Amino acid sequence: MRDGYPLVELHRHLDGNVRVGTVFDLARQHGLDLPAWTVEGLRPHVQVMGREAGLMLFIAKFGLVRRVIADYDAVRRIVRENLEDAAGEGIDYIELRGIDLAHEYRIASEELGLSGAEIHRMQENVALEAAFLTPEERTELLAALGYPQSLH
Secondary structure (H helix, E strand, O other), rough: EEEEOOOEEEEEHHHHOOOOHHHHHHHHHHOOOOOOHHHHHHHHHOOEEEEEEHHHHHHHHHHHHHHOOOOHHHHHHHHHHHHHHHHHHHOOOOEEEEOHHHOOOOHHHHHHHHHHHHHHHHOOOOOOOEEOOHHHHHHHHHHHHHOOOHHH
């Protein structure tokens, strides 16, 4: 709560909010080559540290992050850590946006095991409400609320 109002985050991309230490751990676990072999050395390669010279340099930061999201356990860890971090930031309600594993890893979104029940179990240890929206669910929600197609 801030000034008596709940603090809400409506659009947190999971793959854009991965702890650097988690990227390091998962890369080592999956045998991926890293540009640096310490968390601090890895940080500038996976985290936006300031203004980037261009969009492609900004987007490039996500390359290694997406590669470490290689299995369901990695996804679950990243979801849990996002919930912990959001609670630590004082957020009362958060909507998590999905990792597009169907595209990146040819794994269907429904196979992730990230149902509402799973999110609920993960958030039992943190003090906030959370929702996980796949891109399809977001589109359906916006359509049901009467938003124009251009905003879906």
